[in-house]
């Protein structure tokens with residue numbers, strides 16, 4: 001006898017046969033995807049696999065070339081994201097869309113301002129946003145300007161925008177890529193809370209640990225097609241890596257170095273640097289980096305690491321102290337002059353500092369190159385094209401075309417373009433901030449290999465990363481930054497996460 005129980009409810013959202021092309025490039029190829037209320041469904045895959053494209057289709061930003069979407073069993077078709085919002089979908093984009101000069105409350109309520117007697121009611125808006133923030137344990141000040149917030153707080157503002165509209169289907173496109181470990185943990189709590197509130201959550205992530213910790217189900221995209229979809233209890237890191245890139249990858253393994261470090265190449269003495277608000281960000285830091293050495297700089301984001309990196313590369317003048325590179329005081333040199341001396345830089349914010357998004361790939365590959373112009377003025381585009389092709393050969397840029405604007409590449413692909421441009425064979429000193437932010441595990445492994453290779457060729461590397469696993473896997477020595485000072489120094493082979501974590505939190509300063 002057939003037992004007839006109550007019919008299972010239809011998925012919160014189901015997409016069937018979604019196809020999306022950009023010219024001849026098929027970004028989504030007949031993709032099926034669904035998510036239920038009370039479920040976290042992770043979407044993973046290589047850079048350029050089509051994850052953001054699929055989400056942009058579900059959120060009404062892009063019109064699909066084929067396929068259908070249902071919300072709770074009913075067919076929908078979105079002409080814009082406001083339609084999708086009305087249908088209960090909210091999305092936090094891979095690259096944030098906040099207005100820097102506006103306050104937190106203004107950003108959250110943008111387009112839905114609270115008014116009283118024809119005037120905006122600032123107090124009402126702020127207290128409403130304060131209440132909503134408190135419900136999710138966000139320590140945000142509704143009156144603070146977004147430009148003053150760090151990445152973790154900005155992301156909370158984006159989440160509040162979605163929650164203020166009470167979205168029941170929440171899309172998070174790589175929410176953890178830019179977060180420090182403590183912020184990631186806090187975000188996980190929020191995601192679990194969204195699930196327990198009965199919302200449907202779609203989570204895009206590159207770190208398999210995060211996927212395993214959070215998701216109920218995981219779907220893998222590979223070159224625009226679904227290569228697998230399984231419940232999380234049937235998934236393990238090796239299976240997922242294989243579905244994503246076709247092989248098993250262990251990113252966290254340390255590798256023995258091939259050469260001994262040489263002489264001191266970079267000497268920083270008593271360096272002090274101010275932040276944008278002219279407050280001390282780096283307070284009297286001294287350190288040495290040898291030729292052929294990777295110095296890992298660990299710490300919670302916002303403890304002066306970024307300002308330190310900018311000062312090393314000449315983008316921020318020191319307020320005190322000195323930087324000596326190859327026995328030459330470079331403290332007052334411009335970034336361009338430091339580049340001529342062999343310094344290279346991978347910045348934290350790829351879209352604002354690393355690329356000119358409107359420029360094409362070849363032009364971006366030329367940025368900062370001393371040979372970029374020919375006969376005085378004109379850009380040497382053939383050289384740019386050769387450089388771009390060389391980057392593509394090493395890192396395989398998804399959808400590569402030298403004439404394509406940087407903005408049209410997927411997030412991780414943009415990161416590869418910067419890393420490829422900066423890590424050339426002739427680099428003598430590399431300052432990199434979060435070099436694998438947003439790149440897939442295959443590309444992260446390529447970048448790690450390349451960092452070791454550049455080191456073994458004798459370059460000095462300052463590696464700033466908010467990912468402790470990355471710091472531990474790559475560094476020869478680790479220093480921990482806390483409140484603009486060096487809080488501890490550790491031998492990379494023996495430092496434990498607990499020691500590093502305690503030092504980062506300012507609990508202990510003894511190694």
Ligand SMILES: Nc1ncnc2c1ncn2[C@@H]1O[C@H](COP(=O)(O)OP(=O)(O)OP(=O)(O)O)[C@@H](O)[C@H]1O
Pocket residue numbers: 022025027045046047048049050051052053054094398399408409410411412413438440
């Ligand atoms: N506006 C566009 N014009 C042309 N090509 C595009 C455009 N947007 C995306 N693409 C291409 O579509 C493909 C899929 O990109 P998508 O951004 O969806 O990848 P992704 O899986 O989100 O990658 P990532 O992990 O790097 O964020 C890429 O090859 C990309 O270059």
Ligand SMILES: [Mg+2]
Pocket residue numbers: 051052053094173410411412
């Ligand atoms: Mg993406």
